[in-house]
Structure formats: C-alpha cells, structure tokens
Amino acid sequence: MPLSLHHIVIDAHDLPSLSRFWAEVLRWRILSEREREVVIGPDETAPVGICFMPVTGHKVVKNRLHLDLTSAAEDREAEIERVLALGARRADVGQSGEESWTVLADPEGNEFCVVRPKTTLIT
Amino acid sequence: MPLSLHHIVIDAHDLPSLSRFWAEVLRWRILSEREREVVIGPDETAPVGICFMPVTGHKVVKNRLHLDLTSAAEDREAEIERVLALGARRADVGQSGEESWTVLADPEGNEFCVVRPKTTLIT
Numbered sequence: 001m002p003l004s005l006h007h008i009v010i011d012a013h014d015l016p017s018l019s020r021f022w023a024e025v026l027r028w029r030i031l032s033e034r035e036r037e038v039v040i041g042p043d044e045t046a047p048v049g050i051c052f053m054p055v056t057g058h059k060v061v062k063n064r065l066h067l068d069l070t071s072a073a074e075d076r077e078a079e080i081e082r083v084l085a086l087g088a089r090r091a092d093v094g095q096s097g098e099e100s101w102t103v104l105a106d107p108e109g110n111e112f113c114v115v116r117p118k119t120t121l122i123t
Numbered sequence: 124m125p126l127s128l129h130h131i132v133i134d135a136h137d138l139p140s141l142s143r144f145w146a147e148v149l150r151w152r153i154l155s156e157r158e159r160e161v162v163i164g165p166d167e168t169a170p171v172g173i174c175f176m177p178v179t180g181h182k183v184v185k186n187r188l189h190l191d192l193t194s195a196a197e198d199r200e201a202e203i204e205r206v207l208a209l210g211a212r213r214a215d216v217g218q219s220g221e222e223s224w225t226v227l228a229d230p231e232g233n234e235f236c237v238v239r240p241k242t243t244l245i246t
Contacts, residue, residue, distance in 0.1 A: 008191075069127065069129055070129040115129060
C-alpha cells in the first residue's frame with residue numbers, strides 16, 4: 001500500500017475542547033481520545049480524520065495550512081452562524097471583504113474558510 | 124447540506140512545483156490549475172483535496188497544522204525514500220528519534236509525518 005493521507009494534525013492547547021469544537025463543526029465523532037491524542041472523523045472507515053496533539057507554544061503567525069469547509073449555498077449563512085455560536089470568530093487575514101469566502105478562526109486562532117459550494121469551484 | 128471538509132489549503136511560493144510534489148507523494152492528480160489556485164485530489168469525486176494558494180511571507184515557525192501520511196508497514200521505508208527523492212527532507216521538530224513516526228518536510232518546509240499503518244493507530 002503506497003502512502004495515503006491519514007490525518008490532518010492540529011496542534012492544540014486544550015485537546016478535549018478543540019477536538020469537540022471541530023467535531024461539532026463537521027458533525028464528526030470522537031474516534032479515540034487519549035491525554036495526548038484525540039482523533040475525530042466521520043466514522044472509523046473514513047479515509048481522512050483530524051488528530052489533535054498537544055503543543056506548548058502559542059500561535060504567532062497566520063497558519064500556512066488551513067481548512068476550507070463548504071456547504072450548500074442555501075445553508076451557508078446559517079452554518080456560519082452555527083459555527084460562530086460554537087466558539088469560532090471572524091478573522092482578518094487581509095481579505096478585502098469582497099471575496100466569495102468567509103474567513104473564520106477556531107477557538108485557538110486557527111484560521112479556516114467557508115467557501116462556495118463545491119459544484120461551482122472546480123472549473 | 125451542512126458544512127463539510129472540502130480542501131486542505133497550503134500556502135505556497137511555487138504553486139506548480141509544490142502541487143506536483145504533493146500529487147506525486149500521494150499519487151493524486153492535478154484537478155484544476157490556475158495562476159493563483161492549484162487543486163489536487165485522488166479524483167474529482169473525492170470528498171477532500173489539497174488546494175495550493177500563493178503566499179508572500181516566508182515560513183518562520185513550525186506549522187500548527189500538518190499532514191500525517193501512512194502506508195503498509197512493508198512499504199514504509201521505500202515510500203520514505205521515494206518521497207525524499209521527490210524533494211522532501213528529514214525535519215527536526217524536537218523529536219527524540221525513538222518515535223514510531225518519521226518527520227519530513229516538503230520543499231517549502233511544511234512538516235509532515237509518515238506514521239504507523241492505520242490498523243494499529245486506533246485503539
């Protein structure tokens with residue numbers, strides 16, 4: 001079996017809290033939970049999950065990797081409000097405000113975007 | 124449709140080069156290519172792809188998000204050698220050297236790990 005993508009790993013200060021934030025955002029499940037590693041995913045058979053691991057240093061610059069989330073166009077605003085209520089905040093990464101995507105940050109400051117529905121993205 | 128994970132976005136200086144590195148590492152395809160956005164994935168129907176977008180600033184700290192890749196145990200060393208030959212390098216993020224995973228960095232310095240096969244990870 002050649003290499004395949006297994007986990008997106010996010011460094012976290014508060015693993016239980018940040019993993020639950022992302023599980024609720026994506027409606028995923030906690031697949032395994034240890035003191036130094038929490039894994040979430042849609043289910044055990046999904047090819048890709050998110051793994052949270054402890055970090056000591058604080059976030060100092062914009063992340064060079066981030067996640068883009070998408071939804072149906074009609075659900076977009078309600079989903080953004082739901083995520084803000086879960087603990088996200090709107091983030092400024094220098095965007096003009098005219099973009100088609102919305103920039104948010106998770107409770108530990110990791111930027112992520114809510115982008116246009118997938119069907120209009122691949123051209 | 125609620126929010127779902129769409130893309131892992133990687134800030135890049137050289138989009139054509141970095142996107143091709145990752146496509147070769149994962150044996151994925153270039154799904155779309157524009158001057159300011161290159162998308163790779165296993166195929167157009169895969170739920171998650173990687174999107175490369177331009178960045179001006181240089182990488183200054185260890186990334187807070189990184190990718191974990193996995194392979195069959197018997198393929199692991201050959202796959203690591205293949206990835207090194209593609210332009211990855213071994214990276215030091217403070218690991219002891221006793222870990223079960225191998226830390227590498229892509230040509231622009233983004234850390235990633237090759238971890239134990241999936242079947243032994245979820246406990």
